Amino acid sequence: MEQELQIEGLEGEANAAETAAVTAAEAAEVIVQRFTMAVEYPVAFTSRMFDHGNTTLVDLIGRHEPEKRHRLFVVLDGGVAAARPELVQQLSSYVAFYGDRLELLAVDPVPGGEAIKNQAGAVEGLLQRMLDLAVDRHSYVVAIGGGAVLDLVGYAAAICHRGVRMLRVPTTVLAQNDSGVGVKNGANAFGVKNFVGTFAPPFAVLNDSDFIATLQRRDKIAGMAEAVKVALIRDGAFFNWLEANAPALARFEGGVMRHMIRRCAELHLQHIASGGDPFERGSARPLDYGHWSAHKLEGLSHHDLRHGEAVAIGMAMDARYAVLAGILPAPEGERICGLLEGLGFSLWHDSLDMLAVDGRPAVIDGLREFQEHLGGELTITLIEAIGRGFEVHSINNGHMLAALDWLRDRASGGGAMEDGARRNEVSAL
Numbered sequence: 001m002e003q004e005l006q007i008e009g010l011e012g013e014a015n016a017a018e019t020a021a022v023t024a025a026e027a028a029e030v031i032v033q034r035f036t037m038a039v040e041y042p043v044a045f046t047s048r049m050f051d052h053g054n055t056t057l058v059d060l061i062g063r064h065e066p067e068k069r070h071r072l073f074v075v076l077d078g079g080v081a082a083a084r085p086e087l088v089q090q091l092s093s094y095v096a097f098y099g100d101r102l103e104l105l106a107v108d109p110v111p112g113g114e115a116i117k118n119q120a121g122a123v124e125g126l127l128q129r130m131l132d133l134a135v136d137r138h139s140y141v142v143a144i145g146g147g148a149v150l151d152l153v154g155y156a157a158a159i160c161h162r163g164v165r166m167l168r169v170p171t172t173v174l175a176q177n178d179s180g181v182g183v184k185n186g187a188n189a190f191g192v193k194n195f196v197g198t199f200a201p202p203f204a205v206l207n208d209s210d211f212i213a214t215l216q217r218r219d220k221i222a223g224m225a226e227a228v229k230v231a232l233i234r235d236g237a238f239f240n241w242l243e244a245n246a247p248a249l250a251r252f253e254g255g256v257m258r259h260m261i262r263r264c265a266e267l268h269l270q271h272i273a274s275g276g277d278p279f280e281r282g283s284a285r286p287l288d289y290g291h292w293s294a295h296k297l298e299g300l301s302h303h304d305l306r307h308g309e310a311v312a313i314g315m316a317m318d319a320r321y322a323v324l325a326g327i328l329p330a331p332e333g334e335r336i337c338g339l340l341e342g343l344g345f346s347l348w349h350d351s352l353d354m355l356a357v358d359g360r361p362a363v364i365d366g367l368r369e370f371q372e373h374l375g376g377e378l379t380i381t382l383i384e385a386i387g388r389g390f391e392v393h394s395i396n397n398g399h400m401l402a403a404l405d406w407l408r409d410r411a412s413g414g415g416a417m418e419d420g421a422r423r424n425e426v427s428a429l
């Protein structure tokens with residue numbers, strides 16, 4: 001085996017002697033381990049998933065081993081359980097109908113929403129249940145719920161026995177068109193969002209459009225932010241479609257909602273598969289357009305803002321920033337804000353006015369925190385044209401503060417302020 005020895009950081013005479021003592025014959029032998037694993041998981045779109053005639057669930061579970069009887073541990077979002085009281089009965093009846101292929105170990109309801117990701121002991125509680133139920137790597141954890149429940153249950157499943165098969169049934173717009181179809185999970189810890197988590201592709205994803213009907217109005221709207229986002233960075237034609245169908249989307253009409261969710265999910269899947277960085281090892285995060293401020297705003301608002309609501313504000317702010325920085329033509333910036341408002345988003349929240357100890361708007365700290373979470377060079381995706389993302393590595397503070405002023409003014413019904421009305425070229429970030 002041919003080896004090349006490199007010793008770094010050895011300085012001075014004593015170390016020079018040591019270096020000399022390491023002859024080529026004594027050099028470490030390095031075996032480079034290399035293998036690749038193809039990742040493949042189906043994302044199904046259906047409705048009435050627990051009707052006996054609908055074989056999507058049983059077929060997805062048994063797709064590799066159709067002859068086997070598969071064990072399911074179901075974790076159910078409490079918000080879904082409350083909105084669909086008949087669901088547990090329908091699920092039990094479905095499993096009983098396919099009793100030769102499925103076995104139901106338990107259905108555990110858990111609190112829905114961000115509370116579950118913040119709850120101390122939630123992961124341990126799930127792991128204890130998996131231990132008690134003898135869930136193993138050939139069993140299936142089925143999580144039915146919003147993005148928060150899917151994230152938390154996915155994390156518990158990923159660390160149990162170093163990875164138990166996970167079937168996701170996303171029940172919100174955001175989870176069906178974005179978070180639920182991807183490869184990440186996580187929980188909040190030490191006051192930091194998604195501080196723990198893994199990259200773990202699911203065994204399968206099953207999107208049932210019926211779940212959308214029972215969502216609160218704000219949750220139906222919130223998830224559409226991710227569709228606008230992915231259209232902006234990847235697909236101008238989809239953006240045009242969203243614009244043309246904004247009134248129908250704002251009325252949550254079934255057909256357009258299904259198309260919006262499906263196309264958005266498809267674009268996210270395409271990006272993960274062919275973006276070159278499925279497990280986000282690099283510094284670039286194109287899918288996180290508008291997210292550096294959104295993550296910060298979610299925290300500043302103590303989760304009064306839903307993820308999608310915060311993303312809408314973040315996208316509007318970054319669109320205006322791009323206009324001020326001369327990256328995006330002003331009419332395109334207006335189209336972006338106009339579409340978001342047309343879908344029902346508010347582009348302002350009072351948490352944008354919260355100040356950090358140094359007197360600057362606290363939201364601006366989101367840039368540093370975003371970089372810390374990812375590591376590496378600050379990389380922010382902006383939009384240079386509708387459908388085309390553009391990466392920058394520094395942000396002009398004055399322009400960003402001016403963008404914030406512009407949003408405040410727009411929300412209060414005033415005309416857009418002159419660019420840089422409060423331009424304040426304090427220390428560049």
Ligand SMILES: NC(=O)c1ccc[n+]([C@@H]2O[C@H](COP(=O)([O-])OP(=O)(O)OC[C@H]3O[C@@H](n4cnc5c(N)ncnc54)[C@H](O)[C@@H]3O)[C@@H](O)[C@H]2O)c1
Nearest residue numbers: 079083112113114146147148171172174179184211214215
């Ligand atoms: N893993 C990822 O890649 C990824 C990506 C984006 C967002 N996320 C995470 O997703 C979470 C947000 O998810 P979300 O927007 O789906 O909201 P959510 O999970 O917070 O759910 C919002 C509310 O809706 C309820 N609910 C869920 N489905 C329902 C239904 N069908 N009918 C009635 N009520 C229902 C829930 O109980 C909850 O109260 C955040 O924690 C965010 O960090 C993860």
Ligand SMILES: [Zn+2]
Nearest residue numbers: 226291307311
């Ligand atoms: Zn998002």
